[in-house]
Amino acid sequence: MSDIYSIVTSRQLSYEQKVVALAHAAEDTLQVLNIPEQTRRYMEQGVICNLNEGNAPYRPRYIMPDYAKAVRQGVKFLELDPPQDLDELLTFLQVLYRHVPSITTYPVFLGDLDQLIEPFIDGLSDEVVKKKLRNFFIYLDRTITDSFCHANLGPKDTRAGRLILDVDRQLEQAVPNLTLKYDPAQTPDEFAEQAILTSLCVANPAICNDVLNSRTYDRYGISSCYNILPIGGGSYTLTRLVLPRLAQMTEDKEQFLRQLLPDAMRCMADYMSERICFIVEKSGFFESHFLATEGLVERDRFVAMFGLVGLAEAANHFAPGKKYGTDPEADEVAEQIMEVISGFAAQYECPYCEIANHRLLLHAQVGIDTDHGITSGIRIPVGDEPASIYDHLRHSSRFHRYIPTGCSDILPFDITGKQNPAAVLDIVKGAFQLGQKYIAFYASDSDLVRITGYLVKRSEIEKWNSGQAVLQNTTQLGAPTYASAHLANRKVRGV
Amino acid sequence: MGYRRKVRIRKIISQSTVDGPGNRFAIFLQGCNIRCLYCHNPETQAMEDAEAQEMTTEELIEAIRPCVPFLRGVTVSGGECMLQAEQLTELFRAVKALAAEMHHPLTCLLDSNGTIAFSRYPELMQACDGVMLDVKAWDETVYEQLTGAKTNSTVRENVRWLLEHDLLEEVRIVCLPGRVDVETILQNIAEIFDSIGKTSPIRLLRFRPHGVIGELENAPMPTDEQMAQLSELAARYGLQTTIR
Numbered sequence: 050m051s052d053i054y055s056i057v058t059s060r061q062l063s064y065e066q067k068v069v070a071l072a073h074a075a076e077d078t079l080q081v082l083n084i085p086e087q088t089r090r091y092m093e094q095g096v097i098c099n100l101n102e103g104n105a106p107y108r109p110r111y112i113m114p115d116y117a118k119a120v121r122q123g124v125k126f127l128e129l130d131p132p133q134d135l136d137e138l139l140t141f142l143q144v145l146y147r148h149v150p151s152i153t154t155y156p157v158f159l160g161d162l163d164q165l166i167e168p169f170i171d172g173l174s175d176e177v178v179k180k181k182l183r184n185f186f187i188y189l190d191r192t193i194t195d196s197f198c199h200a201n202l203g204p205k206d207t208r209a210g211r212l213i214l215d216v217d218r219q220l221e222q223a224v225p226n227l228t229l230k231y232d233p234a235q236t237p238d239e240f241a242e243q244a245i246l247t248s249l250c251v252a253n254p255a256i257c258n259d260v261l262n263s264r265t266y267d268r269y270g271i272s273s274c275y276n277i278l279p280i281g282g283g284s285y286t287l288t289r290l291v292l293p294r295l296a297q298m299t300e301d302k303e304q305f306l307r308q309l310l311p312d313a314m315r316c317m318a319d320y321m322s323e324r325i326c327f328i329v330e331k332s333g334f335f336e337s338h339f340l341a342t343e344g345l346v347e348r349d350r351f352v353a354m355f356g357l358v359g360l361a362e363a364a365n366h367f368a369p370g371k372k373y374g375t376d377p378e379a380d381e382v383a384e385q386i387m388e389v390i391s392g393f394a395a396q397y398e399c400p401y402c403e404i405a406n407h408r409l410l411l412h413a414q415v416g417i418d419t420d421h422g423i424t425s426g427i428r429i430p431v432g433d434e435p436a437s438i439y440d441h442l443r444h445s446s447r448f449h450r451y452i453p454t455g456c457s458d459i460l461p462f463d464i465t466g467k468q469n470p471a472a473v474l475d476i477v478k479g480a481f482q483l484g485q486k487y488i489a490f491y492a493s494d495s496d497l498v499r500i501t502g503y504l505v506k507r508s509e510i511e512k513w514n515s516g517q518a519v520l521q522n523t524t525q526l527g528a529p530t531y532a533s534a535h536l537a538n539r540k541v542r543g544v
Numbered sequence: 545m546g547y548r549r550k551v552r553i554r555k556i557i558s559q560s561t562v563d564g565p566g567n568r569f570a571i572f573l574q575g576c577n578i579r580c581l582y583c584h585n586p587e588t589q590a591m592e593d594a595e596a597q598e599m600t601t602e603e604l605i606e607a608i609r610p611c612v613p614f615l616r617g618v619t620v621s622g623g624e625c626m627l628q629a630e631q632l633t634e635l636f637r638a639v640k641a642l643a644a645e646m647h648h649p650l651t652c653l654l655d656s657n658g659t660i661a662f663s664r665y666p667e668l669m670q671a672c673d674g675v676m677l678d679v680k681a682w683d684e685t686v687y688e689q690l691t692g693a694k695t696n697s698t699v700r701e702n703v704r705w706l707l708e709h710d711l712l713e714e715v716r717i718v719c720l721p722g723r724v725d726v727e728t729i730l731q732n733i734a735e736i737f738d739s740i741g742k743t744s745p746i747r748l749l750r751f752r753p754h755g756v757i758g759e760l761e762n763a764p765m766p767t768d769e770q771m772a773q774l775s776e777l778a779a780r781y782g783l784q785t786t787i788r
């Protein structure tokens with residue numbers, strides 16, 4: 050009650066933030082999930098963390114509507130006919146985005162934007178298209194005030210894709226996040242280089258290994274913080290295992306690998322299953338929401354993301370004095386941990402996850418603002434990066450192979466990279482060939498920086514730190530993380 | 545493998561974006577035969593230096609090997625790389641063998657001051673994919689004042705020879721108003737391009753005092769306008785330039 054009162058009377062929360070917090074508080078008054086004692090204990094210890102998903106899930110966490118299908122068939126519930134020209138398309142999308150539920154209440158996926166737009170720009174000049182896209186992007190940035198929101202480009206080169214990159218570079222804003230799906234066989238170097246140059250100017254787009262990620266599902270998209278999910282579906286839930294907190298419970302690696310880890314994973318998996326069953330069987334989402342009833346998402350295209358965080362610290366715990374990322378002993382321990390985890394995921398039967406063959410899918414969770422001393426997913430801690438960028442990327446590739454639903458590295462590049470995006474592309478090609486799945490970078494002098502995955506403006510962080518109000522929710526998350534995770538000390542890669 | 549030739553090296557950089565197209569492994573050799581006033585790396589000029597070291601082709605190949613997936617190629621620079629031309633043939637052949645072994649194409653480029661005739665080393669030029677050629681001045685007096693070398697006739701011949709053999713990767717001109725006869729260089733290069741009917745990209749490098757010692761250590765950098773003017777002038781001769 051006092052919680053709710055403090056939400057209602059808060060001076061720090063905006064009106065919209067209050068509404069969301071109140072909904073959350075209401076949801077949390079329910080106790081509808083069966084959570085065994087041991088699982089509760091793990092949750093209290095912070096070993097299993099549900100990332101504030103709420104006690105009674107009434108929608109999947111991440112929803113990836115099939116926008117192409119919506120554009121083809123219209124949306125009856127919203128009284129939207131199939132758009133006939135670019136203006137109609139952009140209005141159509143704005144309206145539809147507004148009605149896509151998610152954990153943040155904002156849409157986390159905006160679709161393959163270049164492919165959606167391309168058929169509507171024939172006969173329009175670049176200038177005309179760019180002006181419309183500018184307005185569209187400004188609308189998105191100012192109304193989706195949370196940068197866990199993602200649009201995709203590529204892998205094919207399109208005029209729309211190039212114009213989107215142009216506009217993105219001019220606007221320098223945090224929303225939408227963009228990712229280029231890159232496949233050397235389909236994406237011409239010139240288009241990829243334009244994307245990289247844009248990224249070195251405005252930290253956007255990130256580059257995703259289309260060849261490897263296409264193997265996970267028939268059609269995938271990138272949403273939120275680098276979640277790789279099926280289009281026309283999404284993810285019911287993302288719960289994470291905070292590995293260092295579990296590792297702290299013992300000094301004995303064998304006990305960790307054979308007892309603690311399997312026990313915690315079993316508890317977490319059962320908890321996720323419980324959530325999934327509630328969404329599917331009780332919440333009514335799939336029977337009543339228009340996205341489901343009109344076929345823009347299909348129930349059997351949803352997965353369950355089994356999140357991991359802090360592999361580095363867990364490995365270092367069992368390899369005293371050694372460092373994950375540079376010492377083979379620590380990397381070896383990390384590999385043993387990953388083998389146990391992926392072995393578990395491969396045999397656990399998860400309900401309602403047809404597209405994943407009824408299996409849990411691993412996810413390298415990027416962390417939250419209250420994590421201290423816990424490195425994102427399977428990344429190397431800031432400050433421990435290998436001296437050579439090649440060794441860094443080779444290391445990532447070794448661990449990315451375990452993770453189907455999203456893992457990434459973020460590399461700040463020296464500003465000279467701007468003069469030779471082709472060289473950065475060579476590095477990306479090499480990394481992807483070795484098995485790296487996803488790379489994001491920004492130039493060391495850029496105002497926009499990537500925090501754990503989302504973008505924040507350094508200038509906005511300064512504003513927030515000096516006590517001023519800021520529009521983006523993610524600035525509030527990013528400001529403490531930028532400081533506590535020492536992101537300013539990320540190893541800058543000279544090119 | 546038996547790659548035993550030795551090269552005198554000043555340093556190696558496994559990731560360079562300024563030594564030719566794409567991301568390259570750059571090898572800087574010790575020793576130069578001229579003395580440019582604007583030299584950024586005067587420590588590489590002496591033929592011997594305590595910080596230089598000998599490396600065999602084999603050692604170099606093993607240093608390149610782990611970088612291969614990320615590379616577009618290898619560039620040998622200096623000092624003056626052609627002073628060790630004999631040894632480089634083996635290196636370039638070994639790089640090509642490495643590329644074949646790893647199924648990853650690699651180009652081999654030379655970055656040279658052009659004082660030694662490439663035509664004298666046909667085997668090396670067969671293994672080499674191109675030369676980035678410094679044309680420091682066209683007029684002999686200007687050249688001598690800038691480099692201490694009596695003549696640049698070989699440099700001029702090299703422009704022609706490399707172009708004819710499709711090996712002129714790019715022409716580099718360091719622009720320093722009052723010291724370098726950029727206009728004359730551009731005009732003469734354009735004439736050679738016309739007479740042969742081929743072209744090559746021209747890179748106009750802005751003089752930077754970084755690392756320079758002696759007379760020019762405080763010389764001002766050319767302004768953006770001066771660089772733009774030179775680029776326009778080049779365009780009038782029909783030359784494609786990039787500025788750095």
Ligand code: SF4
Binds near residue numbers: 579584585586622657
């Ligand atoms: S040719 Fe190059 S290394 Fe030799 S003196 Fe001139 S600038 Fe220096």
